[in-house]
Amino acid sequence: MQPSACIADDPLLLLVAGAKGAIGSTVAAAAHMLSEAPGEVLPSLTTCGDFDLGPCPDIRVSGWDPRSEPMSEAIKAHGVLPPELWQSLSQVLDRIPIERPPDRRMPFQEQVTHLMADIRRMQETHPGARPVFVNLLPAGPQPDQFPETPAQLYAQMDPGTFPDLAYALAAIRSGIPVVNFTPNLLALPVMVSEALGQGVPMAGRDGKTGQTYFKVVLASAFRARGLAVDGWYSVNILGNADGANLMDPERAAGKVANKTNLLDDLLGYRVGERYNRSTHQVRIDYYPPRGDAKEAWDVIDFRGLFGLPMSLRLNLQGRDSILAAPMVIDLARWVTLLKAMGRSGPMPELGLYFKVPVGENPPVTFQEQVWALERLARLCREAGGVTEEKKR
Numbered sequence: 001m002q003p004s005a006c007i008a009d010d011p012l013l014l015l016v017a018g019a020k021g022a023i024g025s026t027v028a029a030a031a032h033m034l035s036e037a038p039g040e041v042l043p044s045l046t047t048c049g050d051f052d053l054g055p056c057p058d059i060r061v062s063g064w065d066p067r068s069e070p071m072s073e074a075i076k077a078h079g080v081l082p083p084e085l086w087q088s089l090s091q092v093l094d095r096i097p098i099e100r101p102p103d104r105r106m107p108f109q110e111q112v113t114h115l116m117a118d119i120r121r122m123q124e125t126h127p128g129a130r131p132v133f134v135n136l137l138p139a140g141p142q143p144d145q146f147p148e149t150p151a152q153l154y155a156q157m158d159p160g161t162f163p164d165l166a167y168a169l170a171a172i173r174s175g176i177p178v179v180n181f182t183p184n185l186l187a188l189p190v191m192v193s194e195a196l197g198q199g200v201p202m203a204g205r206d207g208k209t210g211q212t213y214f215k216v217v218l219a220s221a222f223r224a225r226g227l228a229v230d231g232w233y234s235v236n237i238l239g240n241a242d243g244a245n246l247m248d249p250e251r252a253a254g255k256v257a258n259k260t261n262l263l264d265d266l267l268g269y270r271v272g273e274r275y276n277r278s279t280h281q282v283r284i285d286y287y288p289p290r291g292d293a294k295e296a297w298d299v300i301d302f303r304g305l306f307g308l309p310m311s312l313r314l315n316l317q318g319r320d321s322i323l324a325a326p327m328v329i330d331l332a333r334w335v336t337l338l339k340a341m342g343r344s345g346p347m348p349e350l351g352l353y354f355k356v357p358v359g360e361n362p363p364v365t366f367q368e369q370v371w372a373l374e375r376l377a378r379l380c381r382e383a384g385g386v387t388e389e390k391k392r
């Protein structure tokens with residue numbers, strides 16, 4: 001059974017923080033390509049493939065970014081897409097309304113009010129579209145406070161340091177589901193209670209696009225065969241703005257932790273225990289010649305029968321934003337459907353898409369993550385009869 005027309009047909013409106021970044025601008029191009037040349041985009045969406053959610057609706061884009069150049073210039077500057085893919089769309093892309101972010105020095109509560117007004121205007125431009133907030137801001141430092149009330153949030157978190165929190169709170173208070181593709185922690189206790197109170201699903205965090213995706217697949221395979229992982233050395237070289245930003249150790253710490261922590265949980269033991277230190281080592285290096293065409297190397301040492309050592313090498317020559325953009329569209333589809341089903345708060349079932357799935361007891365192995373999505377897709381399809389009231 002396909003989702004009923006009342007769920008599937010309304011366009012989606014992506015409200016993107018970081019709309020002119022490498023991923024944001026690729027999403028904008030992909031969203032417009034969906035109507036011009038759907039065959040170029042649909043095969044990359046899991047929601048049109050293995051976890052079929054029915055026909056993909058129109059996708060509209062709006063959002064925020066401090067970059068002043070038109071969207072087509074941003075696309076050109078990132079160099080993710082060859083000109084022949086987007087040049088014919090440049091006029092349409094340049095008409096995408098992108099707001100400037102609120103001033104960093106504006107107090108937290110005022111930022112939220114300001115962003116809620118932006119959101120209202122963006123929604124008025126696309127009446128009838130189902131909005132989703134997508135966080136594509138640069139990686140930032142990890143908070144050391146975990147506020148439980150709005151008052152604590154305003155007092156403890158500087159929106160200049162943690163700009164995503166004001167965006168996410170504005171979205172939640174506008175009743176809009178949240179996709180957090182960044183390594184930044186948004187699911188603080190206060191944000192989760194706001195989301196539950198507003199009936200808003202939250203998906204996150206840190207998109208699992210390349211190296212970590214294949215790490216989960218391989219680690220699940222090692223575990224299923226009882227092959228003991230002795231060490232896993234991972235290095236990434238990337239030359240885009242995300243890579244440059246991650247040269248700041250404070251900003252990289254969260255990303256490296258997200259890429260590192262999941263392996264022990266998945267395998268069920270501490271990799272490197274016999275050496276009294278973790279031998280799961282992850283490095284990220286900014287290397288300008290690569291641009292968005294990231295390369296990742298993995299060396300995996302493992303042991304089999306009688307503890308005899310073996311080793312595996314993996315070399316991924318990926319494209320960061322090309323891997324990420326369809327996941328963003330998929331996630332927007334999932335969270336709007338989940339909201340229509342009356343789900344709210346963190347959505348651990350979307351673990352396939354994230355390095356650190358939010359919520360309790362997320363699926364850990366690759367198989368569990370696939371099963372969780374299959375179950376979710378079935379539930380979404382069965383919920384085809386949701387009422388208009390539930391949908392908004």
Ligand SMILES: NC(=O)c1ccc[n+]([C@@H]2O[C@H](COP(=O)([O-])OP(=O)(O)OC[C@H]3O[C@@H](n4cnc5c(N)ncnc54)[C@H](O)[C@@H]3O)[C@@H](O)[C@H]2O)c1
Pocket residue numbers: 017018019020021022023024064065066067101135136137138139163181182183206207208209210240241242245320321323324
């Ligand atoms: N590409 C991947 O494979 C991948 C995987 C997982 C996570 N991520 C994360 O996704 C995020 C986006 O990645 P990207 O490659 O597009 O980064 P990017 O640096 O190209 O884009 C970030 C954009 O945010 C804008 N920005 C900065 N401050 C802002 C503010 N206060 N309000 C609005 N916009 C603001 C910047 O101008 C820029 O255009 C990063 O956090 C990255 O770590 C990427």
